[in-house]
Amino acid sequence: MTEVVSPAQIAASLTEYWSPKVVAELDDSYVKVAKVLGTLVWHHHEFExxxxxxxxxxxxxxxEDRTVVLQQGDSFVVPKGVRHNPIAAEECHIMLIERKSTLHTGDEKTEKTRSLAEQLTPLASF
Structure with a gap:
């Protein structure tokens, strides 16, 4: 993945909500994009x-101890071990940077949970 990518363009092209796609990798981390709407699930990432x-x-x-609201251009790091629940009242496009060991919904499994193999599915060229 050493090509120029447009995370915003790729996120806009996605057709499935809460289904992150890997668009780049650096060292032990993936850069992912997703289109989200509604609620994901309460979960945590124990080590990431x-x-x-x-x-x-x-x-x-x-x-559990607070709620943050992020607007276009904002970023926020959820610390390892913190239970969190992302919610988008309207369609939202996000970019995530996570260690390669990060499970999509931690130990929680729902119909929205995506495996790493699904997240690595090749994308159309941009």
Whole structure:
């Protein structure tokens, strides 16, 4: 993955909500994009931090001790071990930076959970 990519363009082209796609990798981390709407699930990543960057729209991240609201251009790191629940009241496009070991929904499994193989599915060229 040593090509120029447009995370915003790729996120806009996605057809499935809450289904992140890997668009780049660096060292032991993946850069992913997703189109989201509604609620994902309460979960945590025991050993990994998770960076959210808002490409378009607004995202609320509920945590047990507070809630943050992110707008386009904002970023926020959910620290490892913190239970969180991302929510998009309207369609939102996000970029994530996560260690390669990060499971999509942690130990929680729902119909929205995507495996790493699904997240690595090749994308159309941009």
């Amino acid at each position: 931090d998770e960076l959210f960057y808002i490409l378009k729209g607004s995202l609320t991240i509920e945590m």
